[in-house]
Amino acid sequence: MRLMLVALLALGGLSLAQASLEFSELYSKTTIRGVEFSPKLQALNGKSVQMIGWMAPPLKPKLDFFVLTKAPMATCPFCSSAADWPPDIVLVILPPGRTADPTTQRIRVVGRLEVGIKTDQDTGFVSLVRIYADRIEKAQ
Numbered sequence: 001m002r003l004m005l006v007a008l009l010a011l012g013g014l015s016l017a018q019a020s021l022e023f024s025e026l027y028s029k030t031t032i033r034g035v036e037f038s039p040k041l042q043a044l045n046g047k048s049v050q051m052i053g054w055m056a057p058p059l060k061p062k063l064d065f066f067v068l069t070k071a072p073m074a075t076c077p078f079c080s081s082a083a084d085w086p087p088d089i090v091l092v093i094l095p096p097g098r099t100a101d102p103t104t105q106r107i108r109v110v111g112r113l114e115v116g117i118k119t120d121q122d123t124g125f126v127s128l129v130r131i132y133a134d135r136i137e138k139a140q
Contacts (some may be wrong), residue, residue, distance in 0.1 A: 001008060018049050020050050021040070021113070023088045025038055026088050026090075045115040046114070049110070050098055051108070051109050052109075053109070054104075055071070055075060055104075056089070062101065063099055064094050065094060068092050089126075091125065091129070093131070093133065094133050100136055107139055114130070115134065
């Protein structure tokens with residue numbers, strides 16, 4: 001039975017873990033019209049994923065959402081113009097009532113991926129890619 005499970009996992013027939021998504025896998029190209037979502041990103045839409053990155057400097061001490069970036073940022077992206085933002089960022093939204101503390105350590109975010117333009121009604125923040133986090137932990 002165990003061998004069969006291992007074989008199914010190897011063939012992609014079953015998945016016990018979240019799909020891993022890298023920042024380099026978000027977009028397939030950038031044109032004058034904007035970015036084009038990669039086939040992998042589109043295939044993972046609505047599924048559980050994990051991403052490793054850095055929490056952008058936040059505006060407040062307790063966070064119900066934050067921006068995940070591929071490299072540490074020295075300044076708060078919310079305090080800059082949209083032109084200063086890196087193109088490959090991911091909005092991370094925590095479940096209602098849960099908060100996270102700001103950190104300068106590399107983190108792993110696990111949760112449901114959502115792809116497409118969306119404006120948050122409370123903050124006015126516009127995002128292309130979001131993760132509704134189930135878990136946030138220090139990355140190894």
